[in-house]
Amino acid sequence: MAASRDASDRDSSRRNTADQNSGGGKSAGHSGGGKSAGRTGGGRRRQGDDQANGRSAPLHPIDSRERPANVDAERAVLGSILLKPDVCDDIALIIKADDFADESHQVLYGHLLELHDSGKRIDSTIVLERLRTQGDLERIGGVAAIAEFLEAVPHAAHAVHYAQIVRDKAMLRSLIDASTDILRDAYDASDEPRELVSRAESRIFQILEHRSSAEARPIQAVLEEVMIRMDARMKHEHALGGVETGFTDLDSLCGGLHNSELIILAARPSMGKTAFAMNVAEHVAIATKQPALFVSLEMACLELADRLLCSSAQVNGHRLRNGTISQEDRRRLVQKSAEISSSPLYIDDTPGRTLTEIAAVARRLKRKQGLSLIVIDYLQLIEPDNPRDPRQEQVAKIARRLKTMSRELDIPVLCLAQLNRQAEASRDNRPRLNHLRESGAIEQDADVVMFVHREEYYQTTDEDRERVKGQAEIIIAKQRNGPIGDVKLLWQSDFTRFVNLEHRPYDEFEQFSSF
Incomplete structure (x- = not known):
């Protein structure tokens, strides 16, 4: 006290x-008269x-105010470790060295952690000798400082509470630093306002993320969740398992699209990857009534809506664009428009989005409406945070952050990607993992890699095209937690739509990915 x-x-x-x-x-300290x-x-x-x-x-003179700190709590933390070294592990989960406001406290805490990590005993004599040897004794205030730290501890049993005070003060300082940077950026106005707002939101979220004190979970608690999820799947409660795609064989093979997973859907241009992704988003939002976000970096919102309507109502898209649809077509389009309008499908067609901006949009949507799926069309069009980085490094960073975003939001992220021209140079024209364009990091960070393949696209004669007309495959080339294989679909080009062709039992997919 x-x-x-x-x-x-x-x-x-x-x-x-x-x-x-x-x-x-x-x-001056009051808001009154x-x-x-x-x-x-x-x-x-x-x-x-x-x-x-x-x-x-x-600019308001923020720097003239004293930064939040509780020096007594910092001294109590250090004294508690000196008196009771066993608390070191508990404290290390809460604070880092730079969470201390006093530099001398940072130095001493660093030495205490290093002694503890190396398995050495911690007491006043050992600590003093280490500080002398490393030339840091005077930096912490000399021999007398150790005695002062020991005297500063009201109760060593409250060490975790003292550490939480230090952490909270450090969070306030981080918030001040972030706010100062945000103010400075706003006054400088060197970037677009939307970019500044997105960066500001990301900076604030990072303060919370970096302060997470989550601990390792006991296997008993994890297995309880596994059993609940297993029973739910056996009862076909799909909302607790993977998100349904609407394609029967694909759902059988993958179990749907799973939370916290990054799914890459890749293909050469004009193969139908946007159509397939839109078909999935349509099923999630319209058929299962789960919120889905479609981020389109290539096509405008109205163009996507045209596709969605024609696909859903089975109206020829070319006739809609030309204005030659029949009254029956119009009736079906109006009917489907009313049905789709009530669905929780959201479209963001802002060009040149960075991943920071996409994550901000997704976080807001999940906070307000909930979110079950994000579709991004497509990876190579995501604006890099640092345009000066080499292109391969840019793509690698984007892939890594996509995976991080899927885990942070705990929802599946379906991201489209382009394949390089090597896919067309192979003898059978079939895409492979090494055809992913610009970075092997895409394959590395993805939980699932799927390819859209239509043999019809590569045929040069009318006879050959007719022979394979409408045949399409979704090739599962990588699945971290399941088998790989091919799913046969029917491609309806008039409606820009894939539909189920046949049903294969799960047992037929015997080959498992080795990733």
């Missing part, structure tokens, strides 16, 4: 000193004058 009162007195003294230095005395109110009113008048004269309002 004494340490807490001392800390409170010191904090109060520091606040009063800071207020006096800023010219306001004690009244007196000098504080007068100064606030003057600030508002000056800001109004600046705006009237076309000048930007001055």
Whole structure:
């Protein structure tokens, strides 16, 4: 209790000193009348004058305030480790060295962690000798400082609580740093406002993500979830398993699209990958009524809507574009439009999106509406955060962050990708993993890699095209947790739509991926 009162007195003294230095005395710390109110009113008048004269309002002097810190809690953490080294593991899960506001505390904490990690004993004598040997004794305040740390501990049993105080103060400092950067970026206005807002949101989210104190879970708790999910799947409660694609054999082979997984759907241009992805999103949002987000970096929203309507209503898309549809076609389109309008399908067709922006859109949507699936069309059109990086490195970073996003949001991410020209140079024209364009990191980070293949596309004579007309395959080339194989589908080019062709039992898919 004494340490807490001392800390409170010191904090109060520091606040009063800071207020006096800023010219306001004690009244500066309050929002009421007196000098504080007068100064606030003057600030508002000056800001109004600046705006009237076309000048930007001055940046609020955040740096003049003392940064949040609780030095007594920091000293209590260090003293607790010296008195009771067993608490080191618990504390290490909560705070890092740079979470300490005092540099000398950072130095000592680093040494204590290194001693603990190396399996050496921790006591005053050993710590002092280590500090002398490494030339850091004076940096922490000399021999007397160790005794002061030991005296600063009210109760060593409360070490975790002290560490949580240190962590919370560090979070506040991180928030101040992020806010200062956000303000500076906004005043500089060196980037587009949308990019600045997206970057600001990402920076704030990172503070929470980096402060996660999640611990290892006991296998008993994990297995309980496995059993619940297993029973749900046996009862065909698909919402608790994979998200249905609507393609029977594909769902049989993969068990649907699973949460936290990155699924890459790749093909050469004009093979139908956008159509297939839209068919999946349509089934998820319309048939199963689960929210789905379709991020289109290539096609405009109206163009996608045309495709979606024609596919769903089975109306020739070419006739719709030419305005030559019949009254019966129009009736079906109007009927399907009403049905689709009530579905939780969301489309973002903003060109040049970065992955930071896409993640921000997805987070907002999940927070407000829930989200079961993200489709991104397509990977190579995602704007890199650093355009100066080599292209292969850009794609590798995007692939890694796509996987991270799927885990963070705990939903499947279906991302389309282009194949390189080697796919067309092979004798049978069939795509393979090494045909993924620009980076092997795509294959590495993906949980599932699927290819769209239509032999009809490669035929040069009318006779050969007619022989394989409408035949399509979804080739599962990689599945981290299941078999690989081919799924036969029917391609309806008039409606830009894939449909189920046949049903194969799961036992036929015997070959398992070795990834």
